[in-house]
Amino acid sequence: MTSPAPTGIVVLVSGSGTNLQALLDAAADPAYGVRILAVGADRTGIAGLERAQAAGVPTFVCRVQDHSTRGEWDADLAEQIGGHGPAFVVSAGFMKLLGSQVLSRFTVLNTHPALLPAFPGAHAVRDALEAGVATTGCTVHVVDAGVDTGPVLAQVAVDVRPGDTEDTLHERIKAVEHPLLVEIVGRAAREGITVTQGKATIP
Numbered sequence: 001m002t003s004p005a006p007t008g009i010v011v012l013v014s015g016s017g018t019n020l021q022a023l024l025d026a027a028a029d030p031a032y033g034v035r036i037l038a039v040g041a042d043r044t045g046i047a048g049l050e051r052a053q054a055a056g057v058p059t060f061v062c063r064v065q066d067h068s069t070r071g072e073w074d075a076d077l078a079e080q081i082g083g084h085g086p087a088f089v090v091s092a093g094f095m096k097l098l099g100s101q102v103l104s105r106f107t108v109l110n111t112h113p114a115l116l117p118a119f120p121g122a123h124a125v126r127d128a129l130e131a132g133v134a135t136t137g138c139t140v141h142v143v144d145a146g147v148d149t150g151p152v153l154a155q156v157a158v159d160v161r162p163g164d165t166e167d168t169l170h171e172r173i174k175a176v177e178h179p180l181l182v183e184i185v186g187r188a189a190r191e192g193i194t195v196t197q198g199k200a201t202i203p
């Protein structure tokens with residue numbers, strides 16, 4: 001029996017790209033049902049782009065500073081994503097807020113290193129440590145116009161250990177974040193994802 005055609009996605013990155021690597025590794029198996037059509041970044045010189053190139057996946061870079069307004073950047077990013085025709089987009093360590101052009105055209109899944117709604121923003125691991133919580137974790141959610149406020153699809157908890165630094169805690173979060181992202185992206189690709197009235201469901 002032949003497998004159904006894989007679902008095409010675009011992945012956005014800004015850094016080391018370990019979550020992207022987990023998706024690239026999973027997508028190597030046809031049964032996973034995902035084809036990474038392209039990887040986009042908001043900056044050059046990052047390992048995330050090298051990981052995509054090593055896997056033979058097309059890349060594009062769309063930098064805010066190459067546009068005269070944030071709105072023009074948003075429109076250009078939407079065009080570049082749209083050129084690859086993805087079914088949905090995955091923000092995997094993409095450290096820019098997406099604008100209305102991207103969000104009105106695409107469903108975007110994001111992975112975040114905290115148990116949202118706790119610790120939104122760009123320094124979630126540091127903020128959790130500074131708050132002195134005993135448990136934090138990671139969240140996969142659908143992006144909306146707010147900062148990490150969109151509907152949650154799945155979460156995994158991670159204990160904070162005495163002596164944890166931002167690096168040690170983030171590494172333990174990533175160890176559970178990678179399989180969670182792979183699971184949810186795979187399910188969204190194979191079963192579909194619906195977003196209505198602020199609620200996201202994968203059947």
Ligand code: GAR
Binds near residue numbers: 048111124
């Ligand atoms: C991940 O832990 C991701 O959750 C986080 O950046 C890291 C990227 O790692 N994203 C955010 O903090 C977004 N607010 P990676 O580049 O190795 O995948």
